[in-house]
Amino acid sequence: MKKLINDPERVVQEALEGIAAAHADRLRVQVDPHMIVRADAPVQGKVAVLSGGGSGHEPMHGGFVGPGMLDAACPGAVFTSPTPDQMLEATKAVDGGAGVLHIVKNYTGDVLNFETAEDLAKGEGIEVESVLIDDDVAVEDSTYTAGRRGVGGTVLAEKIVGAAAEEGRPLAEVAELCRKVNAEVRSMGMALTSCVVPHAGSPTFDLGEREMEIGIGIHGEPGRKRSELRPADEIVAMLVEPILRDLPFESGDRVIAFVNGMGGTPLIELYIVYRRLVQLLDAAGIQVARNLVGPFITSLEMAGCSITLLRADDEIIRLWDAPVNTPALRWGA
Amino acid sequence: MAVATGDAVRWVELSAEVMVAEREHLTKLDSAIGDADHGANMSRGFQAAAEKLSTAPPAEPAAVFKSVGMTLLSKVGGAGGPLYGSFFMKLAEPVGGIEELGPEQWAAALRAGVDGVRARGKADPGDKTMVDALLPALEALEAAVAEGASLRDALERSAAAAEQGARATVPLVARKGRASYLGERSAGHQDPGATSSHLLLKAAAEAWG
Numbered sequence: 364m365k366k367l368i369n370d371p372e373r374v375v376q377e378a379l380e381g382i383a384a385a386h387a388d389r390l391r392v393q394v395d396p397h398m399i400v401r402a403d404a405p406v407q408g409k410v411a412v413l414s415g416g417g418s419g420h421e422p423m424h425g426g427f428v429g430p431g432m433l434d435a436a437c438p439g440a441v442f443t444s445p446t447p448d449q450m451l452e453a454t455k456a457v458d459g460g461a462g463v464l465h466i467v468k469n470y471t472g473d474v475l476n477f478e479t480a481e482d483l484a485k486g487e488g489i490e491v492e493s494v495l496i497d498d499d500v501a502v503e504d505s506t507y508t509a510g511r512r513g514v515g516g517t518v519l520a521e522k523i524v525g526a527a528a529e530e531g532r533p534l535a536e537v538a539e540l541c542r543k544v545n546a547e548v549r550s551m552g553m554a555l556t557s558c559v560v561p562h563a564g565s566p567t568f569d570l571g572e573r574e575m576e577i578g579i580g581i582h583g584e585p586g587r588k589r590s591e592l593r594p595a596d597e598i599v600a601m602l603v604e605p606i607l608r609d610l611p612f613e614s615g616d617r618v619i620a621f622v623n624g625m626g627g628t629p630l631i632e633l634y635i636v637y638r639r640l641v642q643l644l645d646a647a648g649i650q651v652a653r654n655l656v657g658p659f660i661t662s663l664e665m666a667g668c669s670i671t672l673l674r675a676d677d678e679i680i681r682l683w684d685a686p687v688n689t690p691a692l693r694w695g696a
Numbered sequence: 697m698a699v700a701t702g703d704a705v706r707w708v709e710l711s712a713e714v715m716v717a718e719r720e721h722l723t724k725l726d727s728a729i730g731d732a733d734h735g736a737n738m739s740r741g742f743q744a745a746a747e748k749l750s751t752a753p754p755a756e757p758a759a760v761f762k763s764v765g766m767t768l769l770s771k772v773g774g775a776g777g778p779l780y781g782s783f784f785m786k787l788a789e790p791v792g793g794i795e796e797l798g799p800e801q802w803a804a805a806l807r808a809g810v811d812g813v814r815a816r817g818k819a820d821p822g823d824k825t826m827v828d829a830l831l832p833a834l835e836a837l838e839a840a841v842a843e844g845a846s847l848r849d850a851l852e853r854s855a856a857a858a859e860q861g862a863r864a865t866v867p868l869v870a871r872k873g874r875a876s877y878l879g880e881r882s883a884g885h886q887d888p889g890a891t892s893s894h895l896l897l898k899a900a901a902e903a904w905g
Contacts, residue, residue: 417733417773439773443733446777448770471873475778475816479769507869508876563723563732582731584877 426691468513501578552669614648786812
């Protein structure tokens with residue numbers, strides 16, 4: 364294992380110290396239990412939006428904390444869901460009296476821990492709603508699995524829902540919007556190489572020099588199939604076709620198109636992917652209303668990418684365009 | 697022999713030692729079909745649980761279980777934290793106020809614990825989860841108790857059934873948890889959760905045997 368770290372046990376702690384030092388103007392980082400909250404939290408009268416998950420996916424979620432997006436993020440250990448005690452503390456820290464929305468990616472650990480936290484917070488008299496994100500079309504047979512995973516759609520949901528909360532909308536509406544985004548978004552990813560979890564010290568899975576994994580999850584969970592490496596244009600088609608078929612997206616739809624890097628793939632390659640994505644969407648009569656290209660929901664040093672498409676109406680596009688001021692996403696502010 | 701407060705604490709301490717010693721093994725099993733965090737979570741969780749017991753010694757076995765449950769539930773994360781947290785919280789329920797647990801009481805506690813895990817994780821036998829070790833262990837324990845076996849014998853039979861149950865997860869295809877994403881490819885690997893459940897019941901047999 365070759366990593367730019369000091370001690371595998373202190374990776375999350377030291378990264379949080381770095382985030383605190385880099386973004387003290389916008390964020391407050393608490394060490395025990397771990398949480399990242401907006402510097403001006405709690406914002407009175409505003410629904411607070413909270414998310415969390417295992418670390419190793421940076422900038423998600425901590426990099427999305429700030430006006431127009433998340434009020435708080437709870438980072439767990441690497442690839443391990445955070446714990447109810449930190450979710451409860453973060454919920455209390457950001458509740459401005461209008462309730463708190465928990466955005467939860469659909470993984471067994473995340474769901475179990477967020478359920479416990481929701482119970483604890485309600486027990487303390489805080490209004491909480493939880494919405495699950497499960498946009499990964501790579502998981503085909505959700506009857507015999509833990510269900511579809513929450514992946515790239517989470518980033519889009521957090522931006523859009525954060526903007527709605529910033530407008531002062533009530534909790535029920537903000538939660539409903541989050542469910543709507545989840546219903547309209549689909550993703551699929553692929554990997555060229557494995558990631559290495561710091562405390563494990565060796566690759567999570569083995570991929571040969573000429574192999575790739577189509578449908579990979581963001582923790583190195585396998586997807587639909589392992590196959591021979593193909594040129595980028597063919598890989599994009601392998602990702603886009605199942606996404607389009609699943610919703611299904613249709614000619615005349617407008618979308619927010621998101622090409623995400625898994626952590627080890629350079630931007631130059633992501634643009635090659637985006638180029639082909641636009642060609643395929645054009646051919647299908649689908650209009651790209653907005654786009655996002657870059658590493659926003661990563662899997663440590665894994666090389667690969669994911670594609671996310673969100674069918675967008677005027678409301679979603681307006682909320683996407685609304686000002687956001689976070690370490691990882693910033694416009695209009 | 698019955699399980700007094702000190703014995704319950706000893707079980708937790710021994711479990712912490714075992715989880716630390718087996719950390720690499722659990723990590724390896726979890727790397728094969730999960731996300732490589734089970735060894736780290738179990739050793740961190742049980743060390744924290746044992747430490748809390750040493751700073752705030754409880755008055756009865758049920759209080760030991762409850763303390764461990766709270767620690768695992770609130771501080772471990774992953775799926776193992778809430779599931780083992782629920783397991784220990786539920787162990788406490790049928791045996792509140794009892795100072796020394798005999799075989800029948802331990803069987804009632806384990807029944808509640810296993811039911812708690814099943815309710816929380818919604819896993820059935822054969823889904824390739826903790827339940828595949830816990831349920832046979834419970835059934836072996838109840839059978840032994842019904843035959844009037846000593847606590848020691850009952851615990852040993854229970855631990856042996858857990859081991860067999862964990863081994864029997866090897867050919868199974870996972871239907872719950874992160875391993876379920878592997879589909880058919882999850883077959884051929886022993887489930888890390890079933891393995892840690894066996895370790896826990898083996899530690900009970902050693903601590904109380």
